[in-house]
Amino acid sequence: MAATIDLGDLHIEVVRKDIKNLHLSVLPPSGLVRIAAPGHMSQAAIRAFAISKLTWIRSQRRRMQMQEREAPREYLDRESHYVWGKRVLLRLVEKDAAPVVDHRQGKLLLQVRPGTDAGRCREVLDGWYRAQLRAALPDMVAKWERAAGVRVGRIFVQRMKTRWGSCNPDSGAIRLNTDLAKKPPECLEYILVHEIAHLIERSHNARFTSLMDVLLPQWLQLRRQLNQLPVRHEDWDY
Numbered sequence: 001m002a003a004t005i006d007l008g009d010l011h012i013e014v015v016r017k018d019i020k021n022l023h024l025s026v027l028p029p030s031g032l033v034r035i036a037a038p039g040h041m042s043q044a045a046i047r048a049f050a051i052s053k054l055t056w057i058r059s060q061r062r063r064m065q066m067q068e069r070e071a072p073r074e075y076l077d078r079e080s081h082y083v084w085g086k087r088v089l090l091r092l093v094e095k096d097a098a099p100v101v102d103h104r105q106g107k108l109l110l111q112v113r114p115g116t117d118a119g120r121c122r123e124v125l126d127g128w129y130r131a132q133l134r135a136a137l138p139d140m141v142a143k144w145e146r147a148a149g150v151r152v153g154r155i156f157v158q159r160m161k162t163r164w165g166s167c168n169p170d171s172g173a174i175r176l177n178t179d180l181a182k183k184p185p186e187c188l189e190y191i192l193v194h195e196i197a198h199l200i201e202r203s204h205n206a207r208f209t210s211l212m213d214v215l216l217p218q219w220l221q222l223r224r225q226l227n228q229l230p231v232r233h234e235d236w237d238y
């Protein structure tokens with residue numbers, strides 16, 4: 001069971017794991033604060049770490065709570081969706097054949113079998129978005145591998161609730177959120193560079209910031225752009 005650190009009106013969940021370093025997360029949509037801590041670390045040391053990060057925590061919570069959220073998608077004809085940052089209208093077609101998704105002329109055709117429910121429609125579209133992301137990544141990964149002088153391991157594209165991307169510096173694996181195919185392409189590039197930089201520097205410290213400044217000088221503007229875009233409606237759990 002997770003322990004809790006209370007700092008005034010801020011309640012921080014502490015989860016013990018078999019890890020070497022502390023990991024701090026502020027999770028959407030409400031800004032739940034969670035610290036993953038090594039099993040041997042004292043509660044007093046974790047509390048001191050949390051206090052040192054209070055300014056950052058409060059800033060992240062404010063941003064998260066103010067961020068616009070998309071209305072729940074019902075997968076109805078002429079419903080608004082997004083492809084690479086551009087609004088498109090859904091064209092729903094029922095046909096007794098395998099599902100098809102086609103994007104052209106500002107429309108997103110979704111062909112499904114008669115009686116298909118919204119959950120299955122979402123699965124079909126998610127699979128299409130995943131394919132769009134996978135098609136865009138090889139050239140982009142090669143470009144930034146050369147720029148950073150690193151080798152990326154496997155790339156995983158998946159539906160992620162609490163983050164745009166993550167990486168494992170030990171294996172070189174990078175995970176990216178399927179929803180990045182709904183955002184402008186430069187936002188995908190920013191997240192990819194962010195995770196590649198973590199293959200060199202694990203923490204968000206001064207070295208990491210300097211590395212981002214060199215690799216992608218406009219990264220702060222891109223981060224701001226991504227943070228200002230509406231995020232997917234979700235029935236969140238932890």
